[in-house]
Amino acid sequence: MLLEVERVSKRFGGLAAVSEVSFAVAEGQVVGLIGPNGAGKTTLFNVIAGVLRPSGGSIRFAGREISGLRPYRICRAGLCRTFQIVKPFRNLTVLENVVVGAFTRVRERRAAYEEALKIVEAAGLARWRDSVAQALPIGLRKRVEVARALATRPRMILLDEVMNGLNPTELREMMDLIRRLNSTGLTILLIEHVMAAVMDLCQRIVVVHHGEKIADGSPEAVTRDPRVVEAYLGEEYLIR
C-alpha cells in the first residue's frame, strides 16, 4: 500500500471533524473520497497533507510515518495536494507557476523551465503559458493548480474538487488528464462531488459521513450501499 491511513481523527475543540477513519490506497490506483458537505473530506486531506496535525491515528506514505510532518516535507516525500479553493500564484504566468513547482526537485533554472514546459503542454495549458494566472477562468486555474503540483514529481497526488464548477468541455479535458496521469503510474486520491466523473474514474470509493467512514469499495458496491444512498447519493441515484 502506498498510502495507509489508520484510525485517523481530527477534533476541533469538542467537534470531531474526522473520527477514526482508516483506508489505504495502493500504488497506481485512483480512489475517490466522497460524502456530503461538511463530512470531513477536506479536513482529512488537510491532515494527510500536513496542514493540520491529526488528533490521533497514523498516516504512512510509502511505508514511512508522515503524520505531523510539515506540508513541504510531505510534498518532498512524494505526496502533493491541490486546494479546493484554488491558490494560483496570481501575478505569475502559467509557466512561472509551474516553474516554481519544478524548482522543488530541480536546482537549475534551465532544467526547471524545460520540465515545466513539458508539464504545461501535457496539461493542455500551452496556449495560456504566458498569461498571468489571475486572468484565467476557473477551469484553467484548476488545471494550473494540478500542473504545478505535478511539477514536484509526486508519486501520489491529492485532488480536492478539481472538477467542480467546470463546463462540460473542461470537465472532459480534466477527466482525460486524470486518466492520462494515472496511466503513467501516478496514484490519485480525489475528493469530488461530480458523481459521473467519480464513478467513471475511480477503481475504489471511500465514503465519509459525519467524519466517519461509512463505506469503502468498488463504485458498484458503494452505490448500492443503503447507508451511502441515504447519506449522500439520494434515492434518485439508486433508481437511475
Added chain:
Amino acid sequence: MFAATDMREHIVAGSLFAVAILIPLTSDNLFLQDATILILLWAGLASAWNIAGGFAGQISLGHAAFFGLGAYTSTLLKLHFGLSPWLGMLCGGALVMLTSGFIAFAATRLRGPYFTLVTLAFATVVQIIAARWYGLTRGNEGLSIPFEPGLGNFMFTGKLPWTLIVVGYVLLVYAVSVWIARSRFGFQLAGMREDEDAAQAIGIDTRLLKVGAIALSAFLTALGGSFYAQYVGFLDPGYALSFDLSIKFALMCIIGGLGTPLGPILGALMITTLEMYLRAKWGGGRSGLYLVVYGALLILIVRIMPIGLVRGVPQLLVRWRKPRAA
C-alpha cells in the same frame, strides 16, 4: 522572471551608475556631488529593502533598526576600540543578520499586516533603547565621528572616493537582486509572496526562505547604515533609527516597482530628487508647504502608476505609440 526586459533594465542601471561616477569628475558643484551620493545611498538601501518587501513580500516597517544598528555598530567599534569602519561595517552586518534572522524566525507564523507590526514594534524598541542608553550612545546628543581622512578610516576629503564606494554598494545590491530574480531562491520567494500555503504545499520551506530573505535584506541595509555614518560623520537615534526612514525605503520601492531589481533605484532617484527640489524651491518660505506638495505628488504618482515605474513606464510608452484607433 521579467527575462525579456532584463537587458533593458541593465542598460538603464548601467547608464545611471556611469553618470553618477562622471559627476564628481566633471562638476565642481558640491550640492550636485552630495546629492548624487545620497541618491545612490538611498538606491542601495531601497534595493536592500526590496529583497524582503518586494521579492519575498514581507513588508517591513522596521528596516530603520537594521540601518541604525549597522551604523551604530561600526561607529561604536571605531570610537571605543579604534576598529577600522570597514571591519566595523561587516561586524554590524553580521549582528544585524542575526537579529533580523531571529525576528523573522520568531514571527514566522505571522503574515501580512501582523508581520509588519512586529517589525515596526522592534524598530521602535531599538530607537527608544538607543535614545535612553546614554552611556553607550550618548542618547539624543548623538555621536560624532572625528574627521581623519584615510582609506583605512573610511573617510575622504573629496567626493570621488565616496561616489565610487557608494556605486560599488548599489552595484552589489543590484547584482544580488538580479541573481534573486533569476534563481531558484527568487522563484520560491515569488511563490511564497503570492501564496504561502500553496508554496508549502508544493514543497517550499517557507520558514527557511523567510528567514533567509530578511537576513539578507537586513545585512545589506546595515552596510548602507555604516556608509551613512561614515559619510555624514554624525549619528543620532532621532534620524538613524526613525520610522520615517523605514517608510522611505518602502515608498521608494513602491514607486519604482516592487520585486524588480531596477525599481528601487528609479524610485530612489525620483523621490530624492523631488524632495530636494521641492525643499530648495519652497522649503524656505511657508514652512512645511513643500511637504504638502511632496505628499500630493506621491499620491498622484501612485494613482497613475500603481505597478511602479519599471513596469508602468513601458506600458505607457506602448499605449502612446499605438494610434488611438480602438
